[in-house]
Amino acid sequence: MGKDYFELLAKYNKETNNKMNGIIKNLSEAEWNKEFSGFFKSIHELCSHLFITDHTWLSRFKSLNLKSLKGECFNKNYSFKETLFKNIDEYITRRVEFDAIMVDFINELTVDDPGKILKWTDSRETAHEKSIGVCLLHLFNHETHHRAMISLYLEMIGKENDYSNLYPYG
Numbered sequence: 001m002g003k004d005y006f007e008l009l010a011k012y013n014k015e016t017n018n019k020m021n022g023i024i025k026n027l028s029e030a031e032w033n034k035e036f037s038g039f040f041k042s043i044h045e046l047c048s049h050l051f052i053t054d055h056t057w058l059s060r061f062k063s064l065n066l067k068s069l070k071g072e073c074f075n076k077n078y079s080f081k082e083t084l085f086k087n088i089d090e091y092i093t094r095r096v097e098f099d100a101i102m103v104d105f106i107n108e109l110t111v112d113d114p115g116k117i118l119k120w121t122d123s124r125e126t127a128h129e130k131s132i133g134v135c136l137l138h139l140f141n142h143e144t145h146h147r148a149m150i151s152l153y154l155e156m157i158g159k160e161n162d163y164s165n166l167y168p169y170g
Contacts, residue, residue, distance in 0.1 A: 001133040006114065007106055008166075009106075010106040011103065012140075012166050020150060023163075024043065024088060025092055027043065027157075031043070036156065044083060048084040050147075057138075059074055063118065063119075073101070115132070117132075151163070151164065
């Protein structure tokens with residue numbers, strides 16, 4: 001997995017989130033918080049989860065000592081049990097900012113970085129060692145997985161959506 005592959009995924013991630021958020025920004029508060037039977041009970045919870053996991057992963061990559069990962073937004077730790085964002089506008093503002101950080105981070109990587117080993121301890125205190133490339137693949141796959149759940153929830157409230165295609169970005 002070369003650096004160009006991750007550049008493609010970062011671009012796709014940012015643009016796909018923008019398309020999804022174009023739909024989300026028009027939801028009512030009731031639709032944003034509507035409860036479904038999935039593990040994450042609402043679009044709000046899913047968006048919060050995505051933000052927290054992206055933040056967690058990028059915080060783990062801080063060992064690479066890249067400029068993009070030195071912002072104030074990394075001074076906060078989140079719990080996976082939290083639901084962030086007072087409203088949709090706050091979510092979209094923070095998501096757009098964070099997607100830009102993710103693109104900058106990927107662009108800053110060297111061609112050798114994906115092959116380097118990342119060591120971290122997860123929220124259950126389990127130690128892990130994986131290549132940065134595998135961790136990045138996990139990060140972007142996780143985004144895609146949960147955007148699909150959001151897509152399903154949007155369909156269940158009657159909101160058309162089709163923001164999932166990768167091929168236009170390659």
